[in-house]
Amino acid sequence: MDIDALAGCLASPACLVTQTTSGLIIGMLLFLVAVGLTLIFGVLKVVNFSHGAFYMFGAYFAMTAYQFSDSFALAMLCGAAGTAILGLIFERVFMSRVYGADVLMQLLVCYAFVLIFDDVVRMIWGPEFKSMGMPSAFQVPPLFIAGGVVPPYYLLLIGVALVAAMVLGLGLARTRIGKVIRAAAHNPGMVSALGINTGLIYGGVFALGGMLAGLAGALAAPVRSLTPGMGFSVLIESFIVTVIGGMGSILGALVGALLIGLIRSFGSLGFPLFTEGLMYLFMVIVLVSRPSGLFGKEVA
Amino acid sequence: MKRTRQPGISRRATLALMGAGAVTIAAPWVARAQAKTIKIGMPTILSGRVAQLGTSSRNAVLLEVEKVNAVGGLAGRQIEMVIRDSKGQPQEAARVARELVNTDGCEMLFDGEASSGSFAVHEVARDLGVLCIHTCSEASSLTADPKQHIPNAFRCVRQGIHDSIVGGSYAAAIAKAKGLKKWATCSPDYAYGRDTTGEFALYLKRFAPDVEIISESWPKLFQPDYTEVVTKILQAKPQGLYTCLWGGDLTSYIDQANIYALFTQMEVFAVNMADYTALTVVKNLPKGIHSGNRYIKTFPKTPENAAWGDAYRTKYNEYPTNWSWQNATAVMLLAEAVKKANSTDGKKVAEALRGLTIKCPFGADGTVTMRAEDNTLVGYAIGWGTTIPQEPYVPEVKAGDWKTIFELEAEWKKSKGYT
Numbered sequence: 187m188d189i190d191a192l193a194g195c196l197a198s199p200a201c202l203v204t205q206t207t208s209g210l211i212i213g214m215l216l217f218l219v220a221v222g223l224t225l226i227f228g229v230l231k232v233v234n235f236s237h238g239a240f241y242m243f244g245a246y247f248a249m250t251a252y253q254f255s256d257s258f259a260l261a262m263l264c265g266a267a268g269t270a271i272l273g274l275i276f277e278r279v280f281m282s283r284v285y286g287a288d289v290l291m292q293l294l295v296c297y298a299f300v301l302i303f304d305d306v307v308r309m310i311w312g313p314e315f316k317s318m319g320m321p322s323a324f325q326v327p328p329l330f331i332a333g334g335v336v337p338p339y340y341l342l343l344i345g346v347a348l349v350a351a352m353v354l355g356l357g358l359a360r361t362r363i364g365k366v367i368r369a370a371a372h373n374p375g376m377v378s379a380l381g382i383n384t385g386l387i388y389g390g391v392f393a394l395g396g397m398l399a400g401l402a403g404a405l406a407a408p409v410r411s412l413t414p415g416m417g418f419s420v421l422i423e424s425f426i427v428t429v430i431g432g433m434g435s436i437l438g439a440l441v442g443a444l445l446i447g448l449i450r451s452f453g454s455l456g457f458p459l460f461t462e463g464l465m466y467l468f469m470v471i472v473l474v475s476r477p478s479g480l481f482g483k484e485v486a
Numbered sequence: 487m488k489r490t491r492q493p494g495i496s497r498r499a500t501l502a503l504m505g506a507g508a509v510t511i512a513a514p515w516v517a518r519a520q521a522k523t524i525k526i527g528m529p530t531i532l533s534g535r536v537a538q539l540g541t542s543s544r545n546a547v548l549l550e551v552e553k554v555n556a557v558g559g560l561a562g563r564q565i566e567m568v569i570r571d572s573k574g575q576p577q578e579a580a581r582v583a584r585e586l587v588n589t590d591g592c593e594m595l596f597d598g599e600a601s602s603g604s605f606a607v608h609e610v611a612r613d614l615g616v617l618c619i620h621t622c623s624e625a626s627s628l629t630a631d632p633k634q635h636i637p638n639a640f641r642c643v644r645q646g647i648h649d650s651i652v653g654g655s656y657a658a659a660i661a662k663a664k665g666l667k668k669w670a671t672c673s674p675d676y677a678y679g680r681d682t683t684g685e686f687a688l689y690l691k692r693f694a695p696d697v698e699i700i701s702e703s704w705p706k707l708f709q710p711d712y713t714e715v716v717t718k719i720l721q722a723k724p725q726g727l728y729t730c731l732w733g734g735d736l737t738s739y740i741d742q743a744n745i746y747a748l749f750t751q752m753e754v755f756a757v758n759m760a761d762y763t764a765l766t767v768v769k770n771l772p773k774g775i776h777s778g779n780r781y782i783k784t785f786p787k788t789p790e791n792a793a794w795g796d797a798y799r800t801k802y803n804e805y806p807t808n809w810s811w812q813n814a815t816a817v818m819l820l821a822e823a824v825k826k827a828n829s830t831d832g833k834k835v836a837e838a839l840r841g842l843t844i845k846c847p848f849g850a851d852g853t854v855t856m857r858a859e860d861n862t863l864v865g866y867a868i869g870w871g872t873t874i875p876q877e878p879y880v881p882e883v884k885a886g887d888w889k890t891i892f893e894l895e896a897e898w899k900k901s902k903g904y905t
Contacts, residue, residue: 191721201721208717215711314538315734317741319769328747335720337745340713409741410710411734411767415534419710454714455721458703461714 192456203334205451211340213447214347218402219420220427221354221439222395228434229371229391232281233289235296237399237424238417239303240269244400245407245416246311249318252407258321262346265404266397273396277389285388300418307414318407343405350398351440358436367391371434426465430472432482441480524563524830527586529579529607530598530622532571536733538763539809543598543622544569545802546810550817560824568592572603579603583610594618594832596816598809601625601678605634612636617832619820621813624649625678626685629862630904638836640861642816644808646682648868649757649778651894652886654689656870657755657776661694661726666753668700670724672715672739674731675704682730682757689894690728700724708735716743724752732758737768744770759873760880762805771875778870780808785883786867790847811848815863818844819856850888864888 195201219241226234248265252258280299284292324339358364370377370387378384402420410416427446431438446465453461472480528547531540551565559565568590572579579599586592587610595618597607604623611618618639620628626647628634660666671687673679683702691697701722703715716739719727727748731739736758743749749772758764761780765771779785783795783805794814798806806814819842824830827838841858843865848854854865868891871883899905 195721204717204720205714208713211713212711313533313541314763315737315767317737317767317769320741320745324745325770328745335717335746339745406710409738409745411738411741413734416710419708451714451717454703454718458718462706 187457187460189456192452195452195455198333200333203332203336205334205455206448207334207336207340207344209448209451210344210444211447212450213444214344215402215406216420216423216427216446217440217443218347218350218405219399220424220431220443221351221436222398223424224428224431224434224436224439225354225398226392226395227428229367230281230285230388232285232292233296234281234392234395235293235421236276236299236303237395238419238421239300240273240396240399240417241403241406241420242303242307242412242414242417243272244269244403245318245410245412246307246316246403247400248404248407249316249412250311252318252321258323261318261407262401262404265407266401269400269403270393270397272400274389274393276396277392278385281392282385282388304414311412311414313414316412318412320408324408339408346401346405350401351436354398355436423465426469428479430469430479432479434483435479435481438479438481522563523566524560524594525566525568525590525592526594526596527583527590527592528567528569528596528598529572529582529586529603530569531574531600531603532569534574536574536600539600539622539733539807540571540574540598542763542804542807543809543813546798546806546813547596547598547621547817549798549801550814554817554821560821561828561830563830567596569598572599574600574603576603576606580606580610583607584614587614587616592616593830594820594835596621596813598622598813601628604628608634608636608639611639615832617836619816621816622809625681629860630899630902632904635860637861638832640819640836640839640856642819642856642863643812644866644868645862646678647685647895647898648864648886648891650682650685651689651891651898652868653686653755653757653778653870655693655886655890656884657686657690657726657728658693658697660753660776661690661697664725664753666725667696667698668722668724669697669726669728670701670703670719670722670752671699672703672705672719672727672729672731674707674735676707679704679707679730683728685898686728686730686757697726705731705735710738712739712742715739716746716748720746720748720751726753726755728755728757730757732761733763734767736764740768740771740775744772749775755870760871761808762879763807765873765879766805771873773872773874775873776870777873777880779867779880779883781806781811782878782880782883784878785869785871785880786848786850786852786885788847788852790852791867794847812863815846815848815854815866818846819854850885864892 223237244265247268248261251264252261284295326338328335328337370384374384427442431442449464450461453464457464530543551567555564568586570582572582595616597604597618597620599607601623604620620641624643624646626645629641671683673683687699705715755776757778759775759777760782783792822844823835823838823842827834839856843853843855846854848866850865850867857864869883869885871880873880
């Protein structure tokens with residue numbers, strides 16, 4: 187425990203800026219993965235254990251597109267669009283068959299696909315780790331804000347994640363499709379009786395969730411090494427985020443992800459040997475005080 | 487009184503049947519003892535995040551076995567390698583090793599496991615008494631600790647303590663020359679990371695007593711994001727940074743530290759940087775990272791080493807790794823030991839291996855020795871240098887002095903109670 191270091195940082199604007207942006211970066215990437223997970227659970231009532239694979243595919247799709255085109259924008263687009271298509275196919279061909287089955291069967295199918303997707307990546311891209319490399323436009327010195335260090339690429343990353351959060355939030359709250367999705371989450375039988383194709387909605391929601399995870403993977407690709415199985419570690423933290431925020435709540439995912447990011451960022455200064463433990467401790471405190479998460483709906 | 491014979495099988499017939507059965511059951515073992523080929527079993531990591539290292543071990547072994555077989559094999563017997571995936575799990579490594587000997591009839595073992603698995607395979611070798619050569623584990627205690635010593639097990643691998651002595655003295659010389667007094671460390675949070683970092687710091691302070699470690703970071707093994715670690719180090723403002731992150735963890739760390747311009751703010755010492763697995767993957771490799779040599783074909787700077795690196799690349803379309811040279815050396819040592827013993831009997835070969843010196847492309851002076859006192863490899867090329875982003879990646883390597891290594895290693899063993 188190094189409380190002096192933590193107190194010193196909180197008293198220094200430079201340190202405060204650096205550590206806060208560091209927390210936002212970790213949090214925003216987590217949010218993009220976790221929000222897809224929570225969205226799929228909210229509408230389909232399925233805990234998608236294979237969600238980390240979409241993060242992995244997003245990173246690999248982006249890397250491949252970048253290698254061929256040298257365009258960062260196209261790489262992001264391919265990462266997001268590729269995983270959306272993959273998500274749609276996965277849901278229509280496999281997941282839609284186990285909606286009525288018990289949780290164990292759903293879990294087994296998802297876990298089987300975690301292994302299958304990892305092997306597919308291994309066969310296509312090889313077992314060794316890969317690196318996409320930072321696009322030349324972002325190979326610039328970091329910015330100094332109030333003395334704190336902020337890399338320009340991370341500003342872009344935070345910006346993209348914020349825009350995604352806003353579009354998603356507003357889309358679900360204000361648009362007709364958003365209302366239909368929310369209605370399907372609440373009462374799919376009634377939505378179906380009104381002549382709306384619920385299969386299409388389920389497929390669309392799964393594709394959207396996959397796309398957000400793929401976008402996170404694509405955004406992470408320039409700064410993280412790519413390996414088969416890379417989605418697993420992200421998945422665990424995403425589950426922590428959704429449990430803290432409340433399963434099915436988008437606002438919960440955002441708040442939960444940012445809290446985890448800030449805990450990691452400031453915890454590494456004050457509790458260097460207990461940073462991981464802090465995350466779990468926080469989760470335990472939330473679960474004890476609010477079993478359904480910070481923004482989850484209480485089960486009657 | 488006339489004795490009447492009981493119906494059924496007589497005692498004599500039963501004995502004859504048992505005898506015949508015993509011969510039948512024993513036949514494969516007799517046949518095996520006379521077999522022309524000699525099977526060598528090898529558990530290694532062929533799947534998971536470090537599969538690349540296991541694959542490069544297998545490749546190197548097969549490259550060398552091909553050469554040995556081409557000139558008649560081991561004492562006239564062709565080598566047949568039986569290589570199995572342990573998935574990097576110690577219990578699986580032990581199970582596979584036992585199965586290779588008991589079921590597949592392997593007469594020797596090459597243990598291609600990382601430190602965690604090699605201790606498990608070591609116990610199998612102790613139990614079965616089979617000749618075992620460890621080819622990947624760098625944990626010093628595997629051979630330095632007398633409790634681990636068994637006459638039939640050898641280590642043909644670089645050793646953590648050797649790297650730390652050379653790295654510590656190299657870093658101390660730079661620390662003194664450039665006035666680097668404040669240091670930080672950032673290493674993976676498991677036995678290898680903790681031990682290697684502790685030993686490096688020990689020798690850094692020994693050679694440069696003014697040095698102070700002001701910050702330590704212990705990220706998890708295979709952690710995807712190092713942002714909080716990078717910013718923590720930036721806050722501490724050290725003048726020197728040591729890391730023993732490796733593989734994909736090291737490349738992620740470099741990519742993430744690069745955009746914070748960390749490498750322009752301090753001297754970085756990354757012991758595992760100079761291996762082609764990392765050097766060729768990082769797209770924006772900063773100039774001037776100090777690294778220990780893992781495997782590079784330009785150190786030792788000899789035609790033999792360069793030719794070996796090129797031959798490997800031609801055959802497998804990629805450069806060898808640190809694990810490759812160690813596995814290749816194991817085959818070279820075994821072939822010479824069998825020649826010396828003129829036998830493939832495990833005990834005789836072990837006797838021949840002890841203290842054996844052979845010509846080797848990876849030797850500091852063109853030779854390596856299997857030291858008799860602790861059955862471990864010494865005399866291999868070891869040194870540190872600075873990286874550049876393109877071939878030859880580490881243009882100048884300052885070689886470690888084996889006389890100093892031996893002296894300090896003896897001291898270290900004494901301090902640990904090993905001698």
